[in-house]
Amino acid sequence: MDTTNQNALKKEGFLSELYGVLRLNIQTYTILLALIGIWGIFFFTTGGTYLASQNVSNLFRQMSVTAFLAAGMVLVIVIGGIDLSVGKLAGFVSVVAAYFQAHIWFEYLPDQPLLAAALTVVVSLLVGALFGALQGYIIAYLRVPSFIVTLGGQWLLNGLILLVTAGKTIPANQPWFSDIAQGYVPVTWGWILGLVAIAFLFWSMFNSRQSKQKHGFALRNIYIDLLATGFAALIILIYVYNVNSYKGIQNPVLLLAVTAMIMIYLANNTRFGRYAYAIGGNREAARLSGINIPRMTFNIFVLMGFLSGVGGIVLASYVGYGTIAAGAGYELDAIASCILGGTSTLGGIGTIQGAMIGALIIASLSTGLQMMNVAPAWQYVLKAIVLVLAVLADVYFKKKG
């Protein structure tokens, strides 16, 4: 709009503009730097094995369950809510999935493993979404605070898990079902997917530049955009190369990547996402703009429940059984992932991308500390320090910026 401003930007050198961009997005970069720092430290303390392909493979799989929960949690926190039940909901879904395989399908469909696995998935997702709908209804329409409803939900789910399992461990190891989280994408397909993803990154970058140009917005220096996109592409290449030299991209990681992309799209490019951020940004203004706040709240909790269902399926498939302890504490990891990734506890601000990096940081810390044989007591202490430090840095930079 302001042409003098545009010209001024063009005249500045590449480096000073790069510095400007870095400063502007300092929150995003602090979290990325923290991740790289953590990886660096573990790389040296483990003598390089930390970033060996088998371990990288494990790392990403470990983060996946938390990350599914965090992807939904971002929107819940953005609208000013919280969901304390997601860990136990994922746990309950994993137990239900195990129960259906071991006791129902095994009896009625003993010789159709593919159908049984598919039905297990459908039932699991339904259970997740329905439980989300129940909580969402109480929160949105009966106006009970989400903190209380979902705390109650956590207790209720604990009870349900005990009821279904009767205190015992149920196996969930049908071949097709196990493949969901234990399988790998064939190496060639891994490369193809990686290249498609990179092509998509460049395409969307040029697309967004073109659209900005058409409407006369100030464009960033093309080299900065190329640098940023190139960096992301490099990470993808390294990742694919790394895991392909072990067994390939794990199925749950691919599932997570797809889920995260859908969620990012939902958050940025749909009315649903816009409304969520508007509600968190200013509830009154959102209401007067004609947004149906109860309906949005309900839908977001249903989505959260659905994603907990996905997490539960991956959990059951990966560990191979349903236990009474399944999912315990995952909700806090998910919340921490969001906060680490820049989601504001006050609502209105937060990105799915950030939460994914947050989940990766938490998984990286856990795996690294375990590899170094740090005593569990100290693992907790170190994780606590990293969490608080990261948010402290965020607060500090926000004040400065």
Added chain:
Amino acid sequence: MENDIILEFKDVTKKFPGVVALNDVSFKIRRGEIHGICGENGAGKSTLMKILSGVYPKNTYEGSVLYNGEELRLGERAIQEAGSKGIAIVYQELTLVPTMSVGENVYLGREPLERGSIDWNKLYADTRGILEKYQLDVPPQAMVKSLGVGKMQMVEIAKALSEDAKVLILDEPTSALSEAEIDRLMDILKTLKKNGITCIYITHKLEELFRITDKITVMRDGKEIVTKPTMEFTQESLVSYMVGREMKERFPKAKRLPGEVIFKVENLKALDPDDASRGVLNGVSFEVRKGEILGIAGLMGAGRTELVMTLFGEYAKIVDGKITLNGKEIKPTSARQAINAGLSLVPEDRKGMGLILIQSILKNISLPNLDQFSGFFRIDADAELRASLTQSKSLTIKAPSLESTVETLSGGNQQKVVISKWLLSKPSVLIMDDPTRGIDVGAKYEIYKLMNELAEKGVAIIMISSDLEEVLGMSDRVMVMCRGHSTETLPVAEATVERVMTLATGVSSDEKLMKAN
């Protein structure tokens, strides 16, 4: 008898950036009197009281305030100092903790201690003592939130008196009270007077001034205009003191030719959503034509904002009446319905209700209009940009880009964002609640011009303003509200300041009532 003067203001001047709120104010208040201060919104009444109660300490204003003949020097902890000297204020917005008992509120922060723990028996006994002495009819152990507004005010008064107040300031004390509660307050004030307490009574309700005060000071544009015994005023002279100024050329004039009636409200009645026993709208009727600006005038608490929020489906439950828009009867129960029917509302509280401050101009403008650019799944970013850009250009929003966050803009530009957002929804009727509040003169003029342009294009505009000049300067017709009902709708040629003020203060309706009786 000089020591009969408890308070004296001497050449008090208070400046804010760009505004002189108080200009050389001097007058005296006698001990034991009820002294009324009146004036239009923005006349400087509240600023003066904030100086007295220590909200603005000594070094932030010029001139001096003498209290019992000595200069009042309030420093760092000015509000507490003023309190300990015996000056207490009962604010417009009540400042009680609703979840605590009456006694706890009265002694909040000054709880009587018995070896380190609170002596509850003494606290409640002392509270009861104060309540009984001044005949305040409230149980000391009742939870404050269980009380009505009138009783809460008694608690506020008791709190002030418990600090041994000598001067009690009441700032618009009756704006939220029912008639019976007002009567009760008047009795309390008489009891206080008997006990030798000086009261400063700020209001713009003339009848109350005549009913209770001994003296009246009239303020206007930050100046003290006149101070004399209440007996020497008449209703008419008081009004002319309050408004006596000429209209300047502040408003761009436009020739408008209003078309057919597009929006009609008949005998609208609605109840307070927080207190169903109180009617907030007690019979409002008006109509607006295409291409016309209808001004709604009235005093604070007359129900203007409540009216427009109710029309927008977001405030009170409508119990009676009929709303017709574009020939169809509508019953809005949510903002979405109102928007779809063709209404838009630029709300009173720009930051609190109009904007999402942490988001970009673009997102703010498109928020209520996203259905224009998107199906269920995808927002057409190009269309969104195009529409928002056209809108922001035609309103000349000054910002580095549409991606700037709204919180970085000036008040005037923020208001333009709110207006853009609502124009994009192509309303038939645009409601503007105090559209120029808190923005500078230049931006005001631009908004006036914009209103004229919109009216020329056939939009019907309903404008509320607490600035009477603005209402008279911009409107084709003026509807005056008083206590939740519409009194009269005047063509602007007949709407003099005096006439509107008389209608707004309810003087004429009282006369009618008296005649009817």
